[in-house]
Amino acid sequence: MKKVQFKSYYSQYFFLAPQLLILLIFLYWPIIQTFKDAFTMQDAFGFGSQFAGFDNFLFVFSDPSYFTAFKFTIIYSFVITLITGSIGLLLAVQANKVLHGKNVYKTLLIWPYAIAPAVVGVMANYFFSERYGLLHHLFNNLWGFNWYEDVFDAYIYVIIAGSWKQISANFIFFLAGLQAIQKTVIEASIIDCKSNIRRFWTITFPLLMPTTFFLIIINITYAFFDTFGIIDTTTIGAPGSETKTLVYKAYIDGFKGLDLGSAGAQSIMMMIIVLFITIFQFRYIEGKIHYN
Amino acid sequence: MKKLISIFVLLVSFAFTSNSYSKTEIHWWYGNSGFLGDVIIEIANRFNDSQDEYMVIPTGKGSYEDNMAATIAAFRAGDQPHYSQVYDAGAAIMVAQVKNGVVIGFEEMAEKYGISVDADNYIPGIKNFYADGDGKMIGVPFNSSTCLMYANMDILNEVGIEEVPKTYEEFEGMAQKILDAGYIPLLQSHSPWIWTENFFSRHNLLMTDGNNGYDDVPTTTLFADTEAFVYHWTKVKEWYEKGYYGYKGRAWGDNQAPFTNGEAAFWFGSAASFGGMKGVLPNFTTNPIPYWDSVTGGKEYPTFIGGAANWILNGHTEEEYKGLAKFIEFMGSPEMDLYYHNMTGYAAVTKGGIELAETINFYRASPYHKAVGDQLGLEGSTIPGGYRAGNWPQIREVIYENVEPMLNGDISVEKALGNMDKGAAKLLKQFAKTL
Numbered sequence: 131m132k133k134v135q136f137k138s139y140y141s142q143y144f145f146l147a148p149q150l151l152i153l154l155i156f157l158y159w160p161i162i163q164t165f166k167d168a169f170t171m172q173d174a175f176g177f178g179s180q181f182a183g184f185d186n187f188l189f190v191f192s193d194p195s196y197f198t199a200f201k202f203t204i205i206y207s208f209v210i211t212l213i214t215g216s217i218g219l220l221l222a223v224q225a226n227k228v229l230h231g232k233n234v235y236k237t238l239l240i241w242p243y244a245i246a247p248a249v250v251g252v253m254a255n256y257f258f259s260e261r262y263g264l265l266h267h268l269f270n271n272l273w274g275f276n277w278y279e280d281v282f283d284a285y286i287y288v289i290i291a292g293s294w295k296q297i298s299a300n301f302i303f304f305l306a307g308l309q310a311i312q313k314t315v316i317e318a319s320i321i322d323c324k325s326n327i328r329r330f331w332t333i334t335f336p337l338l339m340p341t342t343f344f345l346i347i348i349n350i351t352y353a354f355f356d357t358f359g360i361i362d363t364t365t366i367g368a369p370g371s372e373t374k375t376l377v378y379k380a381y382i383d384g385f386k387g388l389d390l391g392s393a394g395a396q397s398i399m400m401m402i403i404v405l406f407i408t409i410f411q412f413r414y415i416e417g418k419i420h421y422n
Numbered sequence: 423m424k425k426l427i428s429i430f431v432l433l434v435s436f437a438f439t440s441n442s443y444s445k446t447e448i449h450w451w452y453g454n455s456g457f458l459g460d461v462i463i464e465i466a467n468r469f470n471d472s473q474d475e476y477m478v479i480p481t482g483k484g485s486y487e488d489n490m491a492a493t494i495a496a497f498r499a500g501d502q503p504h505y506s507q508v509y510d511a512g513a514a515i516m517v518a519q520v521k522n523g524v525v526i527g528f529e530e531m532a533e534k535y536g537i538s539v540d541a542d543n544y545i546p547g548i549k550n551f552y553a554d555g556d557g558k559m560i561g562v563p564f565n566s567s568t569c570l571m572y573a574n575m576d577i578l579n580e581v582g583i584e585e586v587p588k589t590y591e592e593f594e595g596m597a598q599k600i601l602d603a604g605y606i607p608l609l610q611s612h613s614p615w616i617w618t619e620n621f622f623s624r625h626n627l628l629m630t631d632g633n634n635g636y637d638d639v640p641t642t643t644l645f646a647d648t649e650a651f652v653y654h655w656t657k658v659k660e661w662y663e664k665g666y667y668g669y670k671g672r673a674w675g676d677n678q679a680p681f682t683n684g685e686a687a688f689w690f691g692s693a694a695s696f697g698g699m700k701g702v703l704p705n706f707t708t709n710p711i712p713y714w715d716s717v718t719g720g721k722e723y724p725t726f727i728g729g730a731a732n733w734i735l736n737g738h739t740e741e742e743y744k745g746l747a748k749f750i751e752f753m754g755s756p757e758m759d760l761y762y763h764n765m766t767g768y769a770a771v772t773k774g775g776i777e778l779a780e781t782i783n784f785y786r787a788s789p790y791h792k793a794v795g796d797q798l799g800l801e802g803s804t805i806p807g808g809y810r811a812g813n814w815p816q817i818r819e820v821i822y823e824n825v826e827p828m829l830n831g832d833i834s835v836e837k838a839l840g841n842m843d844k845g846a847a848k849l850l851k852q853f854a855k856t857l
Binding site (some may be wrong): 171172173174175176177178189192193194195260261277278279280365366368369370371382383385386387388389392 | 487490491494497498515518519522524669670671672673676679680813815816819822823824826827829830832841845848852853855856857
């Protein structure tokens, strides 16, 4: 193929400029502002701004509800990743076997993915309403369900609300992954092994590892950041601050509490956490995956 | 739907402004929604119809918190409205902003533009709540409520209770009867507002050091140190365990719904809450909130004024402020004050409005409206009529965060109140640093 050569460098920059401008305005500028907020002490209107060093960080670390939020975020992302991944995989494997009406199943299973988290939260609200909630009544008959003050019950509430939609995302990617596996490999394995289950774990699942790895990252990111709307429309972090995610806490402190310094410090902490998780994943998990 | 209508109304009003471009526009942002938001639009429409020099454009920004955040963001971007509704918990933040030139004080405005409804026109309790340390009024009183006790008289008749309780002791004595009949005796919709802030005012107790922040910048709340407050929450926890008190989470509506549906005997809410109950609940009354007889020795004290005020924001032209002054004058007239009182249930806040209500025998026709004025008009308090404590929205969050583990038994009452004090003290100190 012939390489296209530009005569001057300027035209490249010219064509890159819109993209770079968008990145600057919507990515780098807010990051710079966040750093500025995190290291200054100021009132809600931005007056009395003075350099505060690590005061805002110390303030966050001396807040017990920050650690509650941290703990919850870790539990939440772990459970959501596990639930959505396994149910999505199960559904994908089953849907892949279906011969008739495959597209109907597929479409119906993908649908929830198109629903915004806040809407999912409102729907979950109905299911868990004390007055007319189906799931509330079911759980209440089983063990006396009360998410208003019971931490475990509140966990169940936000985990079901948070998982439902994400199962669809997992389903799509697993199904695509399954269909990308070459027929010949599957056929060869059928000759070698009779057990469906064993064949799945020794042949199919290892071949799905790249998809699984990708989904783990996607699910964790989802539980960290995208569940904001779900928390805000279901428990609003109650009881206590047990169901606040880190993002939700930063929002409450920054926008409801009007303390931008603390919210900025929390955002930077979150950046560091996500950075570590990602490094860990690429270092220690990705090495064990074979893409081909 | 209501939101859609208000957006539509707004669009229409924008369409009209293009026809009448000579009018000076005054932007008014607010944090009420639903019916209360509709009344705000109606007020603006009436003002716009009453003259043709100025045009007030109301914009709803969601909840009180949303509107405050939006106003601050707009100010930082140099795009602030002229007039914005900020709630009680944000009052300390707004008052502190006069010195930075963000907010123009009401008294200063009244003097400069000759507003005839000046500070003296408003009832004393309200004057103090939105005033600075020198007693100068900063916020313009608007929707002023307080917490009231709603009682379902049908339930009380059924179980043979003739009079609504005036004290918590009386309530405690009748709760078992109500519970036995299959009803929830008591619900309330806002633990920080009703059972914290207004607990202190109702019992004439100081809530923070520095004389509730009126003398000095407060450094700590006095929750765990106030014996009566510890006693109250110990009782509440006991009631919760016995089923006398039902907790339905933090959402205002979830706690109100069982009462509106006739499943609870008493509910503590806002003076402006009865709109949605009329026509649904056949026989209910509004009453002053109970108090502990053992704490006050039989005396009754007024509660704080809740709700919100409108604040004048800096950075606009003389001509626009002249228009705003006219609008403030319009809203402070006895007729408009009574109109708003009648429509929403918020208290009448001007002396003229209260006189007018008496002249036309308003309360005989509408008894629901009476309790709010009775409770706020009580005298004899030795504490300030409000609290000047910064970061209060976050302190309310801290209160909620500790009420729930207290009710479910994870932590003791003393521990919960101690945690509230610790959390509040940190936030108060943080705020003091920004002053």
